[in-house]
Each structure stands twice: as structure tokens, then as C-alpha cells.
Amino acid sequence: PSGRLTSPSMAYMLLPCAHPASMAPAVQKQMVIRSSTSVINNGPGDGMTASADDLNKEMDAVHHDLESVERWLRSRDGANIIDDRCIEAGDAGIVLQNAGAQKAIREFFLSEEIDLFVLAYAGHATAAGAWCFAEHVITFDQVLGMWQQARAKTANTQARLLLIIDAPFAGQWAHALSKVASAAAFVSGIAVQAACGPQQQAASEPGQGGEFTRWFTQQEAHGHSPWTIGERVPDPPLRGGQVPCMTCKFDVFSDRRAILCVGGEEHVPSISLFGAPWFSEIATGNGA
Numbered sequence: 001p002s003g004r005l006t007s008p009s010m011a012y013m014l015l016p017c018a019h020p021a022s023m024a025p026a027v028q029k030q031m032v033i034r035s036s037t038s039v040i041n042n043g044p045g046d047g048m049t050a051s052a053d054d055l056n057k058e059m060d061a062v063h064h065d066l067e068s069v070e071r072w073l074r075s076r077d078g079a080n081i082i083d084d085r086c087i088e089a090g091d092a093g094i095v096l097q098n099a100g101a102q103k104a105i106r107e108f109f110l111s112e113e114i115d116l117f118v119l120a121y122a123g124h125a126t127a128a129g130a131w132c133f134a135e136h137v138i139t140f141d142q143v144l145g146m147w148q149q150a151r152a153k154t155a156n157t158q159a160r161l162l163l164i165i166d167a168p169f170a171g172q173w174a175h176a177l178s179k180v181a182s183a184a185a186f187v188s189g190i191a192v193q194a195a196c197g198p199q200q201q202a203a204s205e206p207g208q209g210g211e212f213t214r215w216f217t218q219q220e221a222h223g224h225s226p227w228t229i230g231e232r233v234p235d236p237p238l239r240g241g242q243v244p245c246m247t248c249k250f251d252v253f254s255d256r257r258a259i260l261c262v263g264g265e266e267h268v269p270s271i272s273l274f275g276a277p278w279f280s281e282i283a284t285g286n287g288a
Helices: 025-030 052-074 089-099 101-109 140-153 171-178 211-216
Strands: 009-016 116-122 160-166 190-194 245-248
Touching: 009 052, 009 089, 009 101, 052 089, 052 116, 052 211, 089 101, 101 116, 101 140, 140 171, 160 211, 171 190, 171 245
Parallel strands: 009 116, 116 160, 160 190
Antiparallel strands: 190 245
16 A cells, blocks of 8 residues: 555534523533633632623634634645534534534534544633533533544544633643543543643633634744654743643554644644644655
């Protein structure tokens, strides 16, 4: 067989938090909104102390972030994006309203033609990092369970999942993944990129969106892609002391067709993650 890597198929699901006005009281009570870029507090706050105008501006920022992530994903050279499997931020509200967040995510994961699933979330979260939707919150354990169930039911058991989270306490997801054994079912196909640490609120600014998303979607402009195996990726100079983090369970030497970050290989998308060592792999030409 040829040493060229086949172009991996990619699909993304871009999930905005619910508007606080549409949240059930139990969700609203737990909600923490992203902070002003001027101050990042370490610890939970009270999201409902924000004015209605501030909450509306933050929802605009949330959609701005997800649209930026979509543009960035579509700019990745070598990714074969399966459009009819993608859910844009503008459509997510309808999908979530009709199916509910858990059902929508579960159905997204069930595709058998996707090599790389990207699930991005932006907006409010609980102090434990759970995502805030209208009727309930969604936790890391729930998403992990849905991923494991979907891979057990489908033929593409080697598919990969990248979670991109710009929300308060997003680092809770990276920390939770780091505690799961890589040998657990289908866990070796998961990576989490979190905008901030486990005990940090994420910064957002009206009209510009999340501080981390702005940086993350412009990484080439900052000279941070691609990286070599084991090289330390510098923390982006985000304001307010916000420090992104990530956990990656990928085995970079297996199933090369679905490797996320391959430096110098034009047929595979290059994506750098921040806040921890990351990797890229130069195609050796040995083939599979």
C-alpha cells in the first residue's frame, strides 16, 4: 500500500449554552457566566447577578466563538468535512430544543463515516464545569458514556473525539479525562482542549467573544502550529491570568489515518492544543 495517508473525515457539532431566561430554575441556579477579560476569579460566581443586557451580550459572544471555531475547522487543510453530519451553532438551538442535548449528542456520535468528531461548547457552566442547557446540565461522565456507547454500536471504533470548551471551569473536563484509564473502552480516542483551569472562570468580552477562542482560532498567526512530539507548548498570553489546559489520550502511533495532528502532511489536518505538551507526527511513508 501507498505511504500516503488518506484524508480523514471530520464532522463538528457546535453547542451554545442556553440563554439564562430559557433555563429551568435548577439549571439557572447553578450557572456561572464567563467573566470580563479584566478579572478572572478563581472560583464560582453567581451568574444571575449580571444584567439582562450583559447576558444578551454574552450570548452574542457565545455564538461569535462557535462561528470562529467553525471557520477555523473548515480552514484545516486535509480534512474531509462531511457537511450533512455537521451541526452549526445557528442550527444547534433548534436541534437542542427538538431532541434535547443528550439525544442530540448521542445521535451525532452514532455516525459510522466520521474519523474525527469535534464537539465544541461555549458559554455558561456550573462550578463543576457541567454544560448548561435549558432543562438540564451535561457532565463529562455523560459525554464519555455516550461516546463509549456509540463506538460500541458502530463500525468506526477507531474514531477520535476532540472536545473544545470555552466556559468557566472547563479544565474540569481535562482533569476528568486525565483520571480515566487509557485502556478503558474507546478512551484512547479522546482529547479535551479547555479554555481555562479547573478552578478558573473563562474570560469573554462583548463583541469579541472568549479570550481563549480568539487565541486558539488564530494559532497559525501566532506561530504555534504544528509542534513536535514532546515539545512544550507555551501558554498563550491571555489576560487576567487565564491558563488553558488539555488532556489527550490519543496514541499517535496507531490508526494513523485518524491522527489529529500530523505536521507537514498535507492530507491530515494540523491542530495544536495548548496548556500541555502536544505532538505532531511527520508521515514516514511506511503506510499502513
